[in-house]
Structures are given as structure tokens and as C-alpha cells.
Amino acid sequence: MFTKIDQSTAHKKSRVTVSNFAMKSEENLAELISIAFDISHKNHVKAFWSLELVCDKKLKLFVPYIDEFCEILPKLKEDSAVRPATKICMFLAKSNHRKNGIELSKDQEHNIIENLVDRLIQDEKVAAKVYAMKALFVFGKKYDWIYEELKSIISQDAFEHSAAYQACARNILKKI
Incomplete structure (x- = not known):
């Protein structure tokens, strides 16, 4: 390998x-x-x-590694690792929300949500921020406080970013 x-x-x-x-x-x-x-x-x-x-x-293959993934998330610094890790968070959020999907523990959800919020407010590349927004939107269906946080963050910095970021932000704000 x-x-x-x-x-x-x-x-x-x-x-x-x-x-x-x-x-x-x-x-x-x-x-x-x-x-x-x-x-x-x-x-x-x-x-x-x-x-x-x-x-x-095959997200289900990743299930035994989710706890370890949650531990490593805040330690990731390189943009080229942050983007795929944030996308994996989005996959997990979407699966967690579906029936017959992967069921995350409360601790796993908390760790992932905390990391996604951090990615959104930190100086990250646009792709990681967009995946973080999308994942947080899904988690917001379960935790309503996330929408207020997401709305606040997106509204404050949407115009500092690219057109792609702004389009995603507008789309999520409409859905909230």
C-alpha cells in the first residue's frame, strides 16, 4: 500500500x-x-x-475509524489534507441524517461539528469552507442552534470570498 x-x-x-x-x-x-x-x-x-x-x-468501511478521525481532525493543517477531510465530514453528516445510514455517536457528532465550525471561521481554502457549510447545514436539521451560528458566520464573511463560496452561502441561507 x-x-x-x-x-x-x-x-x-x-x-x-x-x-x-x-x-x-x-x-x-x-x-x-x-x-x-x-x-x-x-x-x-x-x-x-x-x-x-x-x-x-463505501463510507461504511470507514466506520471503525471514525473515533480516530475525530481525534485527528483538529490537528490537520495542510490545505491538501483539510479539504478531503472536510469532505469526509460532509459524507458522514449526510449519512448520519439518512435512514439506514451511519449513526454517529453524540461525541462524534460534537467533534465533527466543532471542527467544521472552526474550519468555517479559520483562514481555509474555499473548498474546505464550502464542504463545512454543507455538512453543518445537514447537522443543523438535528441541532437547530447550528443554523443561527451558520447564518452569522456566512453573513459576516461571504463577500470576502470567491463567487463559488458566495453562491453556496446564498443557497444555504435560502434553505435556512
Whole structure:
């Protein structure tokens, strides 16, 4: 697994190859996750790129690792790891909201929500902020206080960001 990750690139085909290989066995997946969650590992960002694709295709495989994921979330600093991690949060939020989806514990929800709010107010790239907004919107269906917080944050800084961010912000504000 290490060699596959080490030789991978940011190209979609390369990330898909690694994610498919990871989904072939528990050992491969465990190694991918171990590398992704080791922020000092030279390939931790590359591993997160492929982990995002694993979670997009087969989120249930990620369930045993959610607690560890919640621990690592606030420690992520590199934009290239923050974006896929925030997207994974969005996948978890959407699944948690659906019947027959993944059921997060209260602690897991709290940790993810706290991290998403932090990402939204910190100086992050637009993509991470958009995924954070979308995930928080879903969590807001369960926790109504989130909508007030989200409304406040989005209203304050929407015009400081790109057109893509503004479009997403407008869309979420309409739904709230």
C-alpha cells in the first residue's frame, strides 16, 4: 500500500487506483488510513486524497475509524489534507441524517461539528469552507442552534470570498 500511495499523484485516475486497492482488503484500508492519519508521514496528504474516494464509494468501511478521525481532525493543517477531510465530514453528516445510514455517536457528532465550525471561521481554502457549510447545514436539521451560528458566520464573511463560496452561502441561507 505504501508504494502505491508513494507513486500516486493528484490526478483522479491515480487516486482512484489507490482507493480501489485500499477497498480490496481490510489490511490495505487500515494501512491507507494509518498513513492518512499520521500527519508527520510524507504521504499523509496523498493518502487523504484516496481516503476521500473510499468514503465516497463505501463510507461504511470507514466506520471503525471514525473515533480516530475525530481525534485527528483538529490537528490537520495542510490545505491538501483539510479539504478531503472536510469532505469526509460532509459524507458522514449526510449519512448520519439518512435512514439506514451511519449513526454517529453524540461525541462524534460534537467533534465533527466543532471542527467544521472552526474550519468555517479559520483562514481555509474555499473548498474546505464550502464542504463545512454543507455538512453543518445537514447537522443543523438535528441541532437547530447550528443554523443561527451558520447564518452569522456566512453573513459576516461571504463577500470576502470567491463567487463559488458566495453562491453556496446564498443557497444555504435560502434553505435556512
